[in-house]
Amino acid sequence: MTARVTEIWRHPIKSHGREALERVTLSAGQTLPWDRVWAVAHEKSDADGSVWVPCQNFSRVSKVAALMQITAQLDEDAETITLRHPDRPDLTIAPDRDEAAFLEWVKPLMPENRAQSARLIRARQHGMVDSDFASVTLCNMSSHRAVEQKLGRALSIHRWRGNIWMDGLAPWEEFDWLDREVQIGSAIFKVRERTDRCLATTTNPDTGQRDADTLSVLDTWGHRDFSVRAEVVRAGDVATGDTVRRL
Template identity: 60%
Template sequence: MTHAVTGIWRHPLKSHGREALEKTTVSAGQTMPGDRVWAVANEQSKADGSKWVVCGNFSRGSQSPALMAINARLDDATGLLTLTHPQRSEITFDPENPADLQRFLDWEKPLLPGTARASARIIRVPGRGMTDTGFPSVTLCNWASHRAVEQAIGHGLSPLRWRGNIWFDLGEPWAENDWLGREVQIGEAVFAVRERVVRCLATTANPETGERDADTLKVLKDNWGHQDFSVYAEVVRGGGIRLGDAVKVL
């Protein structure tokens, strides 16, 4: 059975906002263009931009839930990034320009709790996005699994909690977990599905308010015995992807 792409999202600055797309073009062995291009290293991080490092080096939604309410717009032509948040005025800056760094840090600081490590700098790793996986990954999400979580928790949830890249509806919850070790064609591109995504506290925060208001992790554990939602995949054949494109297991 063939299914269709219902959503395409990128997150230009890791843990600092998301942007909806109508189309994208992916390349083999790469993250989605414009996704996790930059990350905000905390004051204790040893990340220097020379290589991929684990997420504990960065300011992120699991420790600072208010970050979950950020929306982003990346101008691909100029490299300028615009962030909005219900508690902050809009900011536009160049993540590559050291002169803009302090302005961003001042904008972000009120969104970090006192218990979180302070943000220190923005880094970029050449050739790949700073995904949570050691390999450049794209996160594939199934609407049917999201609806199952909503039903179990007893009320609606924004799918933006999951910070996924490509959405589709398989009609059956957790059917995507059966894709491990298989290849899936989405539009012109082909993905090898490699891992289930183990979820963290970031998903407990409301993407509209930045406040923790749903125990997604407990619901996953109590109902399905895991903390997983969606799957990590690697692009093995590049190509264009648009809303409405077919999704099929090869």
Template identity: 55%
Template sequence: MKLAALWRHPIKSHGREALTEVTLSPGQTMPWDRRWAVAHEAAKIDGDGWAHCANFSRAAKEPSLMAITATSDEAENRVTLRHPDLAPLRFDPDNEAQAFLDWIRPLMSEGRAQPARLVRAPGRGMTDSDFPSISLLNRASHDAVASHLGREDLSMERWRGNLHIEGAEAWEEFSWLGRSLRIGEAILDIRERITRCMATTANPATGERDADTLGALRDGFGHQEFGVYAVVRQGGTLRRGDTVEVL
């Protein structure tokens, strides 16, 4: 098995970014993955720290967000966002949040809680899991879902994972629960399956809902899960093309 792709999402649900390598630290999320999240005006957040995804603007409720791509400049603490219907935006999320809120507003539906502020969880990313996680996806499982839907063009990016693995059997990743993987210099402990939501029904190129991924999972495979969450036990650098070994 090999590591086929690496992705991170600097602002939760607001842009994906491809990487060629990354260095992981024990017990931490991928650097700059879900570093910020967009709290909406109905959020119930008490202070800083991790919070449930229901407090944030997200693609499960607003599919147009799926079409955002991102590029990060860590040295300058800036993120550049692009969407097919908007001009690019380059900004500092810690100091120029209003520029982002103004930029994203045209994509938001009326009658829904609007984006209000950018927040962070000190020391970790704002992942959907309540523990700092890295998400792993199996390309063969994706191909199985695409085949069930009759959609050869189904993009794997709609699952919004961190690490894409190729060379495994379809759904083999579920057998890794309680075991560990060595990828490059790092060792990851596989913790739990990822339950999926409506975000995956949206096309990451257009931001339009165009595939019943949840129905495909339920009807074709008897569950609503895709991918697994892992915890970094041993840190180190991962590079695209690295061998993946089950320990």
């Protein structure tokens, strides 16, 4: 069976919404376009977007489960984002200008016992992903189904917050790609590391409730990893339906 791309997702504001794409043009040494371009620094963080910093500096799903329910729609030309959440009115903002409106919108979703969102920052080097290099997260549908089977229930792929989803591989085959190159569409990636997972993956994207012990299921394989982080080493286009081939 030929492995192919099934879905492409970006997250314009880190941990604050996801958006489906049909096609992307990738640049060498960069994250997926418009993925995690903005992030929400909390009141105990001094992050300003000038350099990459770890996820602990930001408001995120592992600490605020309700954020998992947000979806996003980005207008690239206008650099505006429409955010949607079942418990909040739709909001359209220009993140670089409308920080106050965003903070007011997200405040009711934040538990009082957590560090509150303080600033909406723009990453200047590359998208504020969870690796210190500009990574694109490659996800394997067969590995996702293996988790579902052990858990005994269906799971949304959005728990993993990945970028490029592929089908037609063996379960966990992506882990064999470490330090190897993979061609997806016309782009070439070098797989750099496995993606370690946190409490965010226990959260249901539809309800915003923690309802599945994904971490204990991963433990049965002797790790808490799902998907791999890859670096774009040759620019190119990736679209749903494109073939995936290890080089």
